Amino acid sequence: MGRQTASGSKLACEPALEKLAGAMSNAQKVVVATGAGVSAESGIPTFRDKQSGLWAKYRPEDLATPEAFRRQPSTVWDWYQWRRTRLASVNPNPGHYALAKLEGLLPALTLITQNVDGLHAAAGSNRIIELHGNIRRNRCSREGIVSNWNPVETASPPACTRCGANLRPDVVWFGEGLDPAVLDAAFNASAQCDVFISVGTSAVVEPAASLARIAMGNGAMVAEINPQKTPLTNDAAIFIAGKSGEVLPRVLQLLLVNLG
Numbered sequence: 001m002g003r004q005t006a007s008g009s010k011l012a013c014e015p016a017l018e019k020l021a022g023a024m025s026n027a028q029k030v031v032v033a034t035g036a037g038v039s040a041e042s043g044i045p046t047f048r049d050k051q052s053g054l055w056a057k058y059r060p061e062d063l064a065t066p067e068a069f070r071r072q073p074s075t076v077w078d079w080y081q082w083r084r085t086r087l088a089s090v091n092p093n094p095g096h097y098a099l100a101k102l103e104g105l106l107p108a109l110t111l112i113t114q115n116v117d118g119l120h121a122a123a124g125s126n127r128i129i130e131l132h133g134n135i136r137r138n139r140c141s142r143e144g145i146v147s148n149w150n151p152v153e154t155a156s157p158p159a160c161t162r163c164g165a166n167l168r169p170d171v172v173w174f175g176e177g178l179d180p181a182v183l184d185a186a187f188n189a190s191a192q193c194d195v196f197i198s199v200g201t202s203a204v205v206e207p208a209a210s211l212a213r214i215a216m217g218n219g220a221m222v223a224e225i226n227p228q229k230t231p232l233t234n235d236a237a238i239f240i241a242g243k244s245g246e247v248l249p250r251v252l253q254l255l256l257v258n259l260g
């Protein structure tokens with residue numbers, strides 16, 4: 001299957017979009033795997049973007065670790081509070097909404113996300129595998145019991161009301177294993193799909209980056225939507241160079257035509 005590269009312009013990427021929509025309408029199972037780029041048009045900087053303000057001097061990968069939380073619990077907690085508070089003024093974008101509608105159109109569509117911002121659920125997606133947890137939840141760092149984030153909580157970090165240990169964000173940090181059940185679900189969905197679409201991810205962080213390879217290894221057609229090329233691009237059957245908030249609504253339009 002010849003690989004098609006398309007530039008961001010609507011006309012130029014149209015053939016690739018039609019090919020992708022055609023494959024999706026004939027597929028038994030579709031997986032869409034998203035990264036931080038899908039939330040970029042909602043105003044949330046990606047991990048590749050430079051951080052701003054107080055956090056400009058930090059790299060996310062230096063803060064999102066158990067060691068950083070052990071060493072500086074208050075600094076790490078405050079970084080998450082900054083990210084959470086920013087979420088209050090952020091909405092899903094057309095890319096999130098298009099994925100929620102695609103889920104309604106394609107019963108066997110599974111959404112796997114690396115994002116922890118909860119915007120896919122906010123846009124109406126239901127069948128979501130959150131690989132790296134969700135920033136809107138906390139968990140006790142000793143008991144592991146999950147609770148919702150309480151915006152009015154001021155302690156940094158708060159103590160568990162049961163055992164007194166620090167609460168932590170309910171996310172997976174670098175160097176931590178993913179929830180085995182979540183990872184199994186993601187591996188199974190990727191291994192069983194006919195079409196795998198990687199959207200808005202630099203395809204670097206593992207084990208998320210391996211999902212496309214698993215799909216490819218099982219004969220799925222792999223497509224990528226990203227303004228930039230990534231380590232996946234050269235192996236993808238279709239590469240659409242564009243923003244998810246523009247490309248995904250177009251894929252939805254074409255699929256609606258195909259499915260009549």
Ligand code: BV8
Nearest residue numbers: 035036037046047048114174175177200201202205206244
């Ligand atoms: C694990 C939650 C093993 C937290 C995240 C050394 C030491 C320790 C581990 C490692 C190591 N070397 C490698 C590893 C493995 C490590 C890893 O992969 N490191 C990378 C840096 C090489 N992985 C792990 O540690 C994982 N765990 O391996 O465990 C283990 C097993 C058992 C027991 C113990 C240990 C855990 C990884 C999860 C880390 N947590 N998030 C939080 O958010 O605070 S990762 C975080 O970064 C995100 O969730 C996301 O996954 C990742 C960022 O990647 P992207 O989403 O792709 O975003 P990025 O900014 O990179 O790219 C954005 C893309 O969007 C770009 O391509 C851009 O072009 C594009 N874009 C921009 N605008 C748009 C767009 N696309 C479309 N439309 C647009 N408008």
